[in-house]
Amino acid sequence: MNLPELPADLRASLGKARNLVVLTGAGMSTESGVPVFRGPGGLWEGNRPEDLATPEAFARDSEKVWRWYRWRLEKIALAESHDGHRALVDLEQGNALDQVTVITQNVDGMHQRAGSRNVLELHGNITRARCSTHCGEVRDSLSVDPANCNCPCGRGGLRPDVVWFGEGLDPDVLTRAERTLHEADMVWVVGTSAVVYPAAALPGLAAGRGVCVVEVNPEPTPLTSRLTHSLRVPASAGLRALALAVASGS
Ligand code: BV8
Numbered sequence: 001m002n003l004p005e006l007p008a009d010l011r012a013s014l015g016k017a018r019n020l021v022v023l024t025g026a027g028m029s030t031e032s033g034v035p036v037f038r039g040p041g042g043l044w045e046g047n048r049p050e051d052l053a054t055p056e057a058f059a060r061d062s063e064k065v066w067r068w069y070r071w072r073l074e075k076i077a078l079a080e081s082h083d084g085h086r087a088l089v090d091l092e093q094g095n096a097l098d099q100v101t102v103i104t105q106n107v108d109g110m111h112q113r114a115g116s117r118n119v120l121e122l123h124g125n126i127t128r129a130r131c132s133t134h135c136g137e138v139r140d141s142l143s144v145d146p147a148n149c150n151c152p153c154g155r156g157g158l159r160p161d162v163v164w165f166g167e168g169l170d171p172d173v174l175t176r177a178e179r180t181l182h183e184a185d186m187v188w189v190v191g192t193s194a195v196v197y198p199a200a201a202l203p204g205l206a207a208g209r210g211v212c213v214v215e216v217n218p219e220p221t222p223l224t225s226r227l228t229h230s231l232r233v234p235a236s237a238g239l240r241a242l243a244l245a246v247a248s249g250s
Pocket residue numbers: 024025026027028030031036037038039042050053105106107123162163164165166167168169190191192193194195196197198216217218219221233234235236
């Protein structure tokens with residue numbers, strides 16, 4: 001794998017970092033074979049994710065929404081961690097840093113599957129299903145029949161345990177994420193188009209304090225102009241290069 005050369009000022013900041021936060025989006029899972037939300041390959045049977053990942057879509061046609069989620073679950077089941085996931089695990093398990101926190105918008109569980117332990121899932125997890133009335137029923141998503149997702153409680157429907165557009169994030173998770181960004185002295189923003197809020201506002205909590213914030217994305221994003229450095233490379237190469245620089249004390 002070709003690793004990018006890192007500028008001297010970034011290497012100096014990496015050598016001083018103690019508390020790293022890594023904010024990831026769907027581009028973190030691209031190299032694992034999980035399709036992104038927006039852009040090429042982000043559609044399902046001609047439908048836009050934004051039109052499927054909503055309570056209205058579920059109320060209109062729960063079977064169609066479940067068929068989309070099962071299609072994604074099949075992709076995720078075949079997905080394998082890449083070296084970018086492993087680079088974050090190496091940092092978490094190593095002693096170059098005091099703390100490594102992964103805050104992910106993804107619902108695929110790929111960070112945990114790779115071995116990351118300190119992971120905040122802003123948008124929930126696709127492998128779990130819960131009752132739409134929050135009655136307490138929680139199931140493995142694959143155990144739900146798309147054609148009949150009524151909850152045994154008799155009042156709601158079993159739905160993926162994710163945050164849909166128009167739904168609020170879990171306030172505890174969001175508060176923990178915000179606190180983590182306020183305490184970070186190094187932030188990496190990986191594989192996100194930075195258009196979904198409130199997640200897209202999180203890097204600003206660090207950048208606004210003068211903290212070094214590095215973007216890893218082959219494409220520029222609305223965040224780019226606010227960040228200290230942008231590495232126009234895929235997640236696997238960018239994260240391994242950053243992790244090696246941290247581990248070497250740069
Ligand atoms: C809420 C779970 C209020 C479902 C998802 C301002 C404030 C608050 C809300 C809003 C606001 N403005 C607009 C809103 C509404 C909305 C929103 O942000 N809309 C956008 C589209 C404009 N936000 C909400 O609805 C949020 N809710 O705030 O409600 C509220 C408050 C209290 C009470 C009630 C209501 C909820 C948002 C959560 C939606 N759920 N996922 C599921 O997955 O099925 S979001 C969904 O998009 C995924 O989680 C995905 O991760 C996320 C963001 O997308 P990205 O991760 O960035 O992925 P994308 O495909 O866009 O980009 C991929 C990037 O990777 C690209 O840049 C590409 O270049 C790059 N890439 C590709 N390959 C690689 C790579 N990078 C590195 N390496 C590679 N190899």
